[in-house]
Amino acid sequence: xxxxxxxxxxxxxxxxxxxxxxxDENEYTTWxxxxxxxELVHRSAHVTLKKSPFSDLFAASLG
Amino acid sequence: MCTSFLGELLSxxxxxxxxxxxxxxxxADTFKAALYVTTATINAATTAxxxxxxxxxTGYTAGGIAVTNATNPSSTNSSATAGVGYWTPSGNLxxxxxxxxxAFDTVLIYNSTQSNKAVSVHTFGAQTVTAGTxxxxxxxxxxxxxxxxxxxx
Numbered sequence: 001x002x003x004x005x006x007x008x009x010x011x012x013x014x015x016x017x018x019x020x021x022x023x024d025e026n027e028y029t030t031w032x033x034x035x036x037x038x039e040l041v042h043r044s045a046h047v048t049l050k051k052s053p054f055s056d057l058f059a060a061s062l063g
Numbered sequence: 064m065c066t067s068f069l070g071e072l073l074s075x076x077x078x079x080x081x082x083x084x085x086x087x088x089x090x091a092d093t094f095k096a097a098l099y100v101t102t103a104t105i106n107a108a109t110t111a112x113x114x115x116x117x118x119x120x121t122g123y124t125a126g127g128i129a130v131t132n133a134t135n136p137s138s139t140n141s142s143a144t145a146g147v148g149y150w151t152p153s154g155n156l157x158x159x160x161x162x163x164x165x166a167f168d169t170v171l172i173y174n175s176t177q178s179n180k181a182v183s184v185h186t187f188g189a190q191t192v193t194a195g196t197x198x199x200x201x202x203x204x205x206x207x208x209x210x211x212x213x214x215x216x
Contacts, residue, residue, distance in 0.1 A: 004160060004194050004195065005194050006162070006193060006194045022188050026186075026187065026188075027187045027188060029187065029188060029190075031190070032195075033193075040193055041193065041194065042193055042194050042195050043191060043192055043193040043194075043195050044192060044195030044196045044197065044198075045190045045192060045195075045197050045198070046196075046197075046198040046200060047187045047188075047190070047197075047198065047199050047200065048199075048200040048202070049185055049187060049199065049200075049202065049210075050202075052183075052185070052202065052208070052209065052210050052211065052212060055064045055069060055212070055213050055214065056214050056215070056216055058215065058216070
């Protein structure tokens with residue numbers, strides 16, 4: 001598989017791949033990194049937010 | 064949610080819908096999504112988009128990307144005296160082939176049609192991107208999960 005890197009497109013067989021997941025109350029995030037000879041040449045991240053800025057609205061009472 | 068946005072709703076400043084009789088043209092405003100570095104001060108007190116503290120790097124254009132908005136806002140009664148209005152972008156926010164070396168953790172949704180007025184701020188764990196893609200996956204557009212929800216209780 002070809003990977004877009006800082007050095008152009010490279011076959012992933014030439015790269016060291018690292019992956020991670022963050023799963024907490026706020027988000028579910030996955031990330032992937034490709035390294036070449038100790039240099040980070042690609043990093044992508046995908047975030048799914050679990051919380052949104054909910055707003056409660058109130059109508060005033062009359063009388 | 065940005066506090067100024069709540070007041071602006073009452074003056075019909077923002078139009079998320081393509082079918083809105085309050086506006087002369089039934090065309091929704093254009094909303095955009097900008098990313099901010101971890102040291103930026105972007106929060107509920109933010110009233111409009113600013114380039115201060117915005118990320119910069121290869122493949123990223125100041126101001127961010129357009130928000131896909133093909134689904135009009137909805138509202139549902141949750142009881143005889145309460146209900147929820149809600150809206151979610153119809154597509155994920157995708158920043159493709161970018162290099163953002165300074166850590167960022169915030170996205171600001173704002174109305175580029177209406178003087179870049181702020182809508183909402185969303186935070187996440189700090190990220191960097193190197194010759195890659197950053198995706199913010201949108202939640203399901205429901206009364207309990209939508210990106211923007213306004214509720215009466």
